[in-house]
Amino acid sequence: MPIEDRGAYLIIGFTDEGSSFEYTQKRAQEVEGRLIPLLQAEDSPYNRFIMRVPGFGRASNSFNSFIIIALLDHWKNRKQDSQTIMRQAIGKIVTVPQAVAFPISPQSIRVSNYNKPIQMVILGSTYQELQSAQSQVIRSLRKNPNLSRIESDYSLDKPEVKLIINNNKAKDLGISTQTIGQTLETLYGGKRVTTFNRLGKEYPIILQQYLSDRRNKEGLAKIFVRSENNKKLISVANLVDFKEEGSAKVLSRYNRQRAVTISANINENYTLSEAIKYLEKVMSEVAPENQITWKGKSEELKETSNELFIIFALALLTAYLVMAATFNSFVHPFIIVLTVPLAVFGGLVFILFLNSSINIFSQIALVILIGISTKNSILIVDYANQLRLKSKNIESSVKEACELRFRPIIMTSLSTMIAMMPLIIGNIGPGAGEGSRLAVGSTIFGGMIISTFFTLYVTPTMYLALAKNTKRIDAVDIELKKELH
Numbered sequence: 001m002p003i004e005d006r007g008a009y010l011i012i013g014f015t016d017e018g019s020s021f022e023y024t025q026k027r028a029q030e031v032e033g034r035l036i037p038l039l040q041a042e043d044s045p046y047n048r049f050i051m052r053v054p055g056f057g058r059a060s061n062s063f064n065s066f067i068i069i070a071l072l073d074h075w076k077n078r079k080q081d082s083q084t085i086m087r088q089a090i091g092k093i094v095t096v097p098q099a100v101a102f103p104i105s106p107q108s109i110r111v112s113n114y115n116k117p118i119q120m121v122i123l124g125s126t127y128q129e130l131q132s133a134q135s136q137v138i139r140s141l142r143k144n145p146n147l148s149r150i151e152s153d154y155s156l157d158k159p160e161v162k163l164i165i166n167n168n169k170a171k172d173l174g175i176s177t178q179t180i181g182q183t184l185e186t187l188y189g190g191k192r193v194t195t196f197n198r199l200g201k202e203y204p205i206i207l208q209q210y211l212s213d214r215r216n217k218e219g220l221a222k223i224f225v226r227s228e229n230n231k232k233l234i235s236v237a238n239l240v241d242f243k244e245e246g247s248a249k250v251l252s253r254y255n256r257q258r259a260v261t262i263s264a265n266i267n268e269n270y271t272l273s274e275a276i277k278y279l280e281k282v283m284s285e286v287a288p289e290n291q292i293t294w295k296g297k298s299e300e301l302k303e304t305s306n307e308l309f310i311i312f313a314l315a316l317l318t319a320y321l322v323m324a325a326t327f328n329s330f331v332h333p334f335i336i337v338l339t340v341p342l343a344v345f346g347g348l349v350f351i352l353f354l355n356s357s358i359n360i361f362s363q364i365a366l367v368i369l370i371g372i373s374t375k376n377s378i379l380i381v382d383y384a385n386q387l388r389l390k391s392k393n394i395e396s397s398v399k400e401a402c403e404l405r406f407r408p409i410i411m412t413s414l415s416t417m418i419a420m421m422p423l424i425i426g427n428i429g430p431g432a433g434e435g436s437r438l439a440v441g442s443t444i445f446g447g448m449i450i451s452t453f454f455t456l457y458v459t460p461t462m463y464l465a466l467a468k469n470t471k472r473i474d475a476v477d478i479e480l481k482k483e484l485h
Contacts (some may be wrong), residue, residue, distance in 0.1 A: 004436065005081040006106050011035075012055065012099035013069040017249065017405040018026050018159040020215070021063040025053045027099035034092040035070065040202040045078040045085050047071040062162040062249060070103075081480035098204050098436055102149075116149065118264040119295035120279050121289070123257045127248070130154065130260045133287040137262060137386035140282045146270035147278075161217055163240040174229030180236060183225050189213055189282060217242055254293065261295060272301050311363075315370045323378070327385065335462045336377040342458065343373035344453035350446020351439070372416060372444070373451040377459045379405045384463060394468055398460045406456070413452040420445040 006111070013031060015024045032051055039046040048071050055065035065256050070089070072082060086103045093101050134152050139148050161185070165177055185191075190208040197203075213219030220240070224233035251275025266275045276298055283292050294302050314339060323333035326381040347366055380401050387397035 004105075005075070005083070007072050007075065007082065009070050009072075009082050009086045011070065011101055011103050013068070013096075013099050015064045015099050015427050017062075017064055017157045019064040020025045021053065023064055024063050024099075027096065027101075028053050028068065031096050031101050032068060033065075033120060034096070035068070038089060038092075045073050045080055045297050053094050067298070076267065084365040116263040117297045118262075118263050118275050118279065118300050120262050121254050121259050121281075121293045121295055122262065122283075123254060123259050123291040123293070124437070125133065125258065127251060127258055127260075130258060130290075131156075133290050134260050134262060136286045137279075137282055140264070140265065140286055141279070144268045146277060148267065148333045150264045152248065152260055152263065153252055153263050154248055156248055158247050160245055160247040162221075162243040162245065164243055165240050167226060169264065173234055174227045175225050175234065175239065175240070176228075179225050180239060181235065183223060204213045209210070273295065276301065286415050311367060312370070315367055319370060319374060323374075327381070329399060332381050332385070333464055335350055335459060335466055336374050336381055338458060338462055339373050339451050340370050342454045343369040343447040346450025348445035349444040349450070350442045353442075361439035362443045365440045366447070369444060369451070373447060374454070376409045376413065376452060376455040380455075380459050381411055381463060395464065398463050402460050409452065409455070412446050417445055417448050421450075445459045 011031060011077040013028060015027050028051055028466065032049055033048075035049060038044060039049065041075050048337065050069040050071065051066065051069075053066040054063050055067040070086075072078065072085060077083075082105060082446055086105065086257055087442060091101055093103055122130055122133055122352075131154060138150055140154065141147055167177070170177065170180065186207055187209040190206050191435040193207050194205045195202050196205055208214075209223070213222055221235055223236045225236060225239075228233070236329065262279075264275070266272060276294070280292070283290070293299075320333045320337055323336060324330050327333060346367055347362070347369055351362055361476055380398075383405055384394075384397045388394065393398075420441045423437040424445060
């Protein structure tokens with residue numbers, strides 16, 4: 001599906017794990033500073049920028065992320081679409097030092113604005129096993145040039161300092177592990193000890209070590225605990241050993257199972273369906289013992305890939321059964337339903353002709369076509385049946401029905417096609433919802449042209465071929481009257 005111009009694009013940015021709020025904010029301001037000249041330029045397509053540190057969603061739990069929303073001017077005030085504008089700015093965004101920043105376009109419907117289309121979840125029993133599996137999978141995925149920004153939500157890149165208490169030394173000095181733990185918790189995590197009232201306002205009093213001392217391990221030398229043996233103050237730095245190592249920012253679970261999620265972007269010429277099949281093939285080769293499932297857009301595609309055919313089948317079956325009850329026949333509805341493939345064919349041809357795509361909007365339009373296209377055939381078949389009630393033969397009934405119903409068929413079809421013209425013509429140049437409007441308009445417009453043209457030939461021909469051995473629709477009533485008399 002072509003990415004729709006929604007009048008904005010997003011800039012997602014990250015700094016190193018463990019970065020402070022001030023550091024990340026400075027990197028975000030550097031990106032913003034590069035974009036501001038674009039906003040101030042003459043005939044600028046931009047309206048304004050909105051910056052947030054940290055970002056949204058799970059990224060908001062740490063200070064190493066930021067997001068900038070680039071709001072564009074109204075469609076009629078700019079000549080370029082959002083994709084073109086974004087490409088012009090990408091060089092200024094991705095070259096910011098000490099940060100990873102990239103622009104993306106928000107999706108049309110249902111999915112998160114900045115989640116990647118590919119999101120595969122690998123389930124396992126331990127995170128060590130999952131880390132081994134994901135390393136092999138990511139190594140294989142990087143061989144595919146159609147996949148980009150391949151990442152996992154499980155990575156041991158969060159800097160962490162572990163304090164290992166020397167129990168023997170602490171015991172000799174009369175200091176309990178609980179005392180050391182509570183002291184570190186209070187001075188590093190903060191503790192509200194009381195409140196202060198002034199001029200009717202209440203202020204919390206929080207006991208905590210200075211920020212500058214909390215940012216490096218040397219600050220432990222300034223923290224003291226009291227010995228229970230001699231009541232002297234002893235530095236915590238003398239009682240603990242430091243161990244620096246990387247840890248995972250989050251330990252994700254999916255359906256209560258340990259899981260890691262591998263995400264990736266896909267190139268424009270590579271479909272999501274092809275990417276999912278490729279990932280399934282890689283998993284079967286690299287880690288066949290691990291179960292996989294999907295998230296986001298990938299999950300939607302897996303769930304709805306077969307639903308379209310079910311929807312079409314149910315729509316056709318419902319229409320067929322309703323008409324069977326109306327015409328008191330199984331043959332006449334079948335003749336009418338034969339126009340549906342012609343309408344769908346016309347819709348698909350115009351989708352390709354106008355460079356649109358088969359997406360959720362065009363699928364809805366194809367379902368609508370089932371109802372609209374059968375209407376023309378109903379006009380011919382129903383009137384032919386009425387003429388047969390007057391004891392006319394089947395051939396003359398069909399000819400007269402075609403002659404008399406030609407005008408209403410053309411009028412209703414033209415009115416439908418004219419109604420679709422604003423959706424198609426309105427897409428000359430960027431505009432609000434151009435992708436969805438073009439998908440709906442082109443599908444219905446093309447389907448009506450093809451189905452209307454062929455209905456005038458296919459329906460009468462099939463009526464003569466299939467209904468020549470059928471009885472009049474009032475045959476049952478005639479038989480009953482004969483029996484009663």
